[in-house]
Amino acid sequence: MNRIDAALFPTYTCLLVLCFSFAIGQPSITRNRNLEVPVYKSPQDSVRLANVNALYDKLHNDERVDLKILDSVENLRDVLREQAILRFRILYKPSPDFTPYDSLTLIRDLRKVKRVSIIGLQLKELPSILLRCDSLQSIELVNCSIRKIQKQINQLPRLTSIAILNNTYKRPLRLNKNDRITLLAIHGDHARALPRSYRKLKALETLDLSNNALVKFPNGAARNRKLKELSLQHNELTLRDKLKLHPNLEKLALQFNRIQQVPDQITRFPNLTRLSLNHNRITNVTPAIGSLKKLKHLSFYNNRLTSVPTGVYELRSLNVIDLYFNQIEAIDDRISNWDSLQILFISHNKLLKLPEKLTTLRLLEELYAYDNRLTSISDDINQLSKLRIIYVQNNCLRQIPNTLLQLDSLEEMDFSENYMTDLPETIFNYPKLRFISLMNNPWRENVRLFIDRKSKELAMYDITVRVSGPRNSFH
Known part of the structure; x- marks a missing residue:
C-alpha cells in the first residue's frame, strides 16, 4: 500500500479522521484520555505475560541471540496476550x-470560570x-465516587x-431533574453503575456511554425526547438483545463492539441520519436497514462483509458510505440508487472493477478505491462532472483514460503503485x-x-x- 505524506496532503489526514470517528463527534470534555491498561483474566496470567515480555526484551537486546528462538518467544508472547487479556x-x-x-480558592473572580475538573474525591x-461560578458550563468528575447528581446543578x-x-x-x-444539561458523558468499567434512566435530564441531546463494558444496549434513554446523539463505542455490544424504539435519535455510534449481525431491530431508530458500525465483526446486515430513509x-x-448488503442499496439519501477494509468483490448496478452520494469509500477490498453504474452518481465528489484489484477505469468517467478527488493507487491499472482529462473539477489524484508506462501530457x-x-x-x-520537469514547474x-519510488526501473 502506498504511504502518503500527510504533511503534503491535508485531505488524506482529514480522511483518516473521518474513517476512525465517523458517526459522532466526541465531546471536548472527554478527549484527553491517553493511557490504556490491560485487564487480565487472572493475576497468574498477568505474571506469566510479564515474564515472557521480560524474556523477549532481554533476547531482543542480545546481538548473539538465535533469531529462531527470538521468533519463538515472540509468538508465545502473542498467544499469551490473546489468552490472558x-x-x-x-x-x-x-x-x-x-x-x-x-x-x-486561588481565583479572585469565580464568575469567569467556565470549566472545572474535580479529581479523586469521595463526594x-x-x-x-x-x-459561585456563575458562568460554569462544564464539569468533569475524574476518578471520583459519587452516587447522585444533586439539585445543585439547577442553581448553575x-x-x-x-x-x-x-x-x-x-x-x-441517580440523576435529579434538570432542564439545562444537554450533554452527559459517562465512561468507566462498570455498566451496573450507569443510571437506569435519563428521563430527568429533560434537555439531554447528547449521551456518551463509551468504554463502559456494556454487553446489552442501554435503553434507559429511549424516552428522552430531545436526544439526538448516542455514542456507545468501545463496549461489548452484540445487538442481540431487545431494543426499544428511539424515535428521535439521529446519530448512533457503535464502533469497536462485538457486533456480527445487524438485526431487524435497527429499524427501532427510524430517524437516524448517521450510523457508524466501524471495527466490528459484521458479516450479515438485515435488508430492513433499507427502511432508514433519512440515513445520510x-x-x-x-x-x-463480502458484498454490499442488499438493504444498503435502498438507502437513497446517502451522502457518504464507508466500506473500507472489508472483503467485497463486486458492487452491482443498484449503486445507481445512491443518487445523492457525494463520497464513496471502497478501498481495501477485492474489487476487480468499478461498477458500471458508478457514473450515474452525478453528485459524486470524492472516490477512494485504492488497494483493490482494478484493471481499468471506465471511459465514461467524464460523466462525473463534480468529481474533485480520485484515489486509485495500489491497483492493476495500465493507463489513465483520456476522458478523465475532461473533468475540470479534479483537484487531487493518486495513480501510484500501478503498472502504467505512458501518461497523457495534459494530465497536469x-x-x-x-x-x-x-x-x-x-x-x-x-x-x-x-x-520530473512538470513537477518542478508546478x-x-x-x-x-x-x-519517486522503488518500482520504477530507472531508480
Whole structure:
C-alpha cells in the first residue's frame, strides 16, 4: 500500500479522521484520555505475560541471540496476550483546559470560570464553591465516587455539560431533574453503575456511554425526547438483545463492539441520519436497514462483509458510505440508487472493477478505491462532472483514460503503485489541480523526464507532484 505524506496532503489526514470517528463527534470534555491498561483474566496470567515480555526484551537486546528462538518467544508472547487479556481499560486524566477544583480558592473572580475538573474525591454532593461560578458550563468528575447528581446543578444557570469518568461508586448513578444539561458523558468499567434512566435530564441531546463494558444496549434513554446523539463505542455490544424504539435519535455510534449481525431491530431508530458500525465483526446486515430513509452517513469500516448488503442499496439519501477494509468483490448496478452520494469509500477490498453504474452518481465528489484489484477505469468517467478527488493507487491499472482529462473539477489524484508506462501530457492541465501522485509506476524514460520537469514547474504554484519510488526501473 502506498504511504502518503500527510504533511503534503491535508485531505488524506482529514480522511483518516473521518474513517476512525465517523458517526459522532466526541465531546471536548472527554478527549484527553491517553493511557490504556490491560485487564487480565487472572493475576497468574498477568505474571506469566510479564515474564515472557521480560524474556523477549532481554533476547531482543542480545546481538548473539538465535533469531529462531527470538521468533519463538515472540509468538508465545502473542498467544499469551490473546489468552490472558480480557480487554483494556482507560486511566482517565483531567482535561488540560479545565480549571482544577482545588485551585478555585486561588481565583479572585469565580464568575469567569467556565470549566472545572474535580479529581479523586469521595463526594456526597457537588462542592458548594461551584455555586459561585456563575458562568460554569462544564464539569468533569475524574476518578471520583459519587452516587447522585444533586439539585445543585439547577442553581448553575449556564451548566450544560457533565462528564463522569471512572466513577468508583458501584451502584447506579441517580440523576435529579434538570432542564439545562444537554450533554452527559459517562465512561468507566462498570455498566451496573450507569443510571437506569435519563428521563430527568429533560434537555439531554447528547449521551456518551463509551468504554463502559456494556454487553446489552442501554435503553434507559429511549424516552428522552430531545436526544439526538448516542455514542456507545468501545463496549461489548452484540445487538442481540431487545431494543426499544428511539424515535428521535439521529446519530448512533457503535464502533469497536462485538457486533456480527445487524438485526431487524435497527429499524427501532427510524430517524437516524448517521450510523457508524466501524471495527466490528459484521458479516450479515438485515435488508430492513433499507427502511432508514433519512440515513445520510453510513460506515462499515473494518468489518467482514463480502458484498454490499442488499438493504444498503435502498438507502437513497446517502451522502457518504464507508466500506473500507472489508472483503467485497463486486458492487452491482443498484449503486445507481445512491443518487445523492457525494463520497464513496471502497478501498481495501477485492474489487476487480468499478461498477458500471458508478457514473450515474452525478453528485459524486470524492472516490477512494485504492488497494483493490482494478484493471481499468471506465471511459465514461467524464460523466462525473463534480468529481474533485480520485484515489486509485495500489491497483492493476495500465493507463489513465483520456476522458478523465475532461473533468475540470479534479483537484487531487493518486495513480501510484500501478503498472502504467505512458501518461497523457495534459494530465497536469487541470485548472484546480493541487496534488497528483504518480509514484511507483514503470514509466518510460521520456515520460519520467517529462514528469520530473512538470513537477518542478508546478511546485512554483504550490502544486505537489509525487513520482519517486522503488518500482520504477530507472531508480
